[in-house]
Amino acid sequence: MPEKSLLRSELLAARGLLSGENVRRAAEVLARRALALPELAEARTVAAYVSVGREPGTRALLDALRERGVRVLLPVLLADNDLDWARYEGAERLVRAGRGLLEPDGARLGPEAVLEATAVLLPGLAVDGRGMRLGRGGGSYDRVLSRLAGAGAEPALVVLLYANEVVARVPEEPHDHPVRAVVTPEGVRRFGGAQGFSAAPRA
Template identity: 75%
Template sequence: MKGDMSEKGELRAELLGARRLLSAEDVRETAAVLARHALELPELTDAGTVAAYVSVGREPGTRPLLDALRARGVRVLLPVLLADNDLDWGTYQGPGRLKPAGRGLLEPAGERLGPDAVVTADTVLLPGLAVDARGMRLGRGGGSYDRVLARLAAAGAHPALVVLLHANEVVARVPAEPHDHPVHAVVTPDGVSRFTGPSGPAGGE
């Protein structure tokens, strides 16, 4: 376990270092391409509710995708980070209804829907630093989305799990632990890759 944790830390540092080299123009261009690819996914085009997040810094950009989903009439849920690192949720009402939050994040203004609101989502966009050929995702290590995935499993909810990444962030192997969940699909500027697990769609446990 300790070896996996160390491996994860080293991989995180490497990928975050690569992100820091990206220019603001790189990030803007990538966000537009990611939105085009993502909007072709049935998991997003057919969804009534999508749990997403607002990208910040050099993360693969989500904002064009959020606006396109909202324009289509999709209910978009955005996370609100709580003091214990769990996530509450609010509804995305447009870029003018985002407000600064802790750790440089942006969160939706307006009503808080509670941590269990995520179980209503047809698709969940997960932030990440990498995905491997098995669909295993490397997060930032804060544990917030581990709680989200555990909450979905406890509720018997099986939304599609999708990650948006830069092209270099699809890697050969992500160190995995027993609680880690594989995802259904990854979207990069190069297109979409899908994954299946040993017993059906990835993330369907």
């Protein structure tokens, strides 16, 4: 089994052991940590996603950003695995789509809409000490990151993970892009210009 596939299987198995209460509590802390990030506190437009299953939860964070007046863009999966985008208008406006995903039911804004975001929350399974992210392998966000790079856009790239998913090393390919920060229930770790781990007291 290729190295990336093996690591994905191990991490997904670990997530599968989490209870609903584990996921709910982690989501509450993740929302508080993420909302305190300057990159999100100062953002006018944030591209994000709706967590499903035992993914680190984003629902509370999406609602809090929207309440702040932030324009939140959510992905809409296209037939070729690329991503369109639509505005988040609340949980009641989400519909179940393919692969068990939840997507907004509003107007599609086009794949280029992500270029308007000053921060992008990326789904992932792991991040390593260099900020390299391991995704699920579908390639959708590789296209998004390539689109951002091609347009010269440099939004803050942020991943929400569980603490055990910050690993020593993620297998890397030439098209992979490092992220700026990872948020876990235990704290925030930054990469690039601002290294280190910042842990806030539990509320």
